[in-house]
Amino acid sequence: MIKYIVLFIIILAIVFIANWMGTRAQKGKNGTDYVTKDTTIHDAMALDEGIEGILSSHGMHCLGCPSAVSETIDQACTVHNIDVDELLFAVNDYMKRKEAKNGN
Numbered sequence: 211m212i213k214y215i216v217l218f219i220i221i222l223a224i225v226f227i228a229n230w231m232g233t234r235a236q237k238g239k240n241g242t243d244y245v246t247k248d249t250t251i252h253d254a255m256a257l258d259e260g261i262e263g264i265l266s267s268h269g270m271h272c273l274g275c276p277s278a279v280s281e282t283i284d285q286a287c288t289v290h291n292i293d294v295d296e297l298l299f300a301v302n303d304y305m306k307r308k309e310a311k312n313g314n
Contacts, residue, residue, distance in 0.1 A: 244305040247284035247294055254283060254301065258308065261301055268297045 245254045245261075251273060255262050262273055269292050272278070277286075287294035 243298070243302045245283060245298060245301045247298065248282050250280060250282055251278040251286055252280075258305060260304060260308070264300050264304055265297070268292050268300065270297075 244257060251265070251270070255265070255273065255278075265273060269290055270286055281289075283298065284294050286292070287297060
């Protein structure tokens with residue numbers, strides 16, 4: 211039993227490290243998107259605490275689950291039957307409005 215727990219922890223660590231070295235959420239400037247289909251849930255939420263509320267309001271309530279570290283927005287939307295384009299528009303619109311308000 212302990213070897214399975216250790217194996218599980220190792221797999222989680224590998225996924226986390228691979229994700230950390232891979233796609234990161236981009237802070238958009240000049241009309242670029244902050245969050246894309248390939249952005250992980252974890253990276254999107256790391257951009258701004260307000261994004262968590264947007265994800266939840268669109269039906270994504272398991273934001274603290276271990277999958278959130280490596281699961282992309284696109285994958286999560288598929289699993290939860292959420293329109294990915296609608297969600298991305300809401301998140302990116304929120305971030306652009308916040309940037310404009312702060313004068314960045």
